[in-house]
Amino acid sequence: MSLLEERLAAMGLAVPERVWNKGKNVAVNHVGDFLYVGGHAPTDPDGVIRLKGKLGRDLSVEQGYQAARNCAVVALGNLKSYLGDLDRIVRVVKVLGFVNATEEFQQHGAVIDGFSDLWIALLGENGRHARSSIGVSSLASNISVEIEFIVQIR
Template identity: 45%
Template sequence: MKTEQRLAELGIELPPVPQPAGNYVHAVQTGNLLFLAGKGPFNPDGSVPTGKVGRDYTTEEAYQHARSVGLTLIAVMKDVLGDLDRVKRVVKVLGMVNAVPEFGEQPKVINGCSDLFVEVFGERGRHARSAVGMGSLPNGITVEIEAIVEVE
């Protein structure tokens, strides 16, 4: 099945690709690997959630933040590759959660992105992953996620 058709079936609209927040590019391809820069979350109204997971946000709310990051990462893939069917496999995801020190549910948060990748790409979306807690993230965002994708 075409990935674009799958997005439509799921009722998923990709967000616009944001401008880089620093001196970097959204993605770099070397050989058949596409390295995606870390992206942060957006709320449905376009605002950016900031604060600590485990204090200002629940695991469930942060799961939605991670899902929004996944949507932006897919939008970057489409922008760079032109066709999401060129994604052969999501290889690796690194998810970082801005959380209180005692928070331990980082994997449940980052599942928001991982679940989306599997919904959209099927088996091609299954990946190796790290989900870690951070003392802070840029501008106080709740979640930052980067990915490595194998492309055709």
């Protein structure tokens, strides 16, 4: 078990076994020392979407935060599948978070903090990253949050 998996376990979380099955795209695109990680949605271990709906109408900020945190856990499953060892991750470089929200909703950053906070808890200062949080009028399958990101590996 990697150090990152031990830290997750201490938080009561486990890395899911994931198999990316999205047709024409891949979960991870490896270029040099960087992994460009495609958009992840909040799902359960069986791939069923969790926390569907719009922030500001169907879901609270706390539910959105949990959805974003779940995106990080799901992505860790794909990263483990790709890398074999999560301890190869050096740092999170950049995060782009999409929030399915009403026009009036203004707490996009507080939602995507769920993703960021988990990475900071796992990697400390190396978990801190450049980030954009964007509100959108809809996301595929009515998911509440979708997050893509870049990590540096060794």
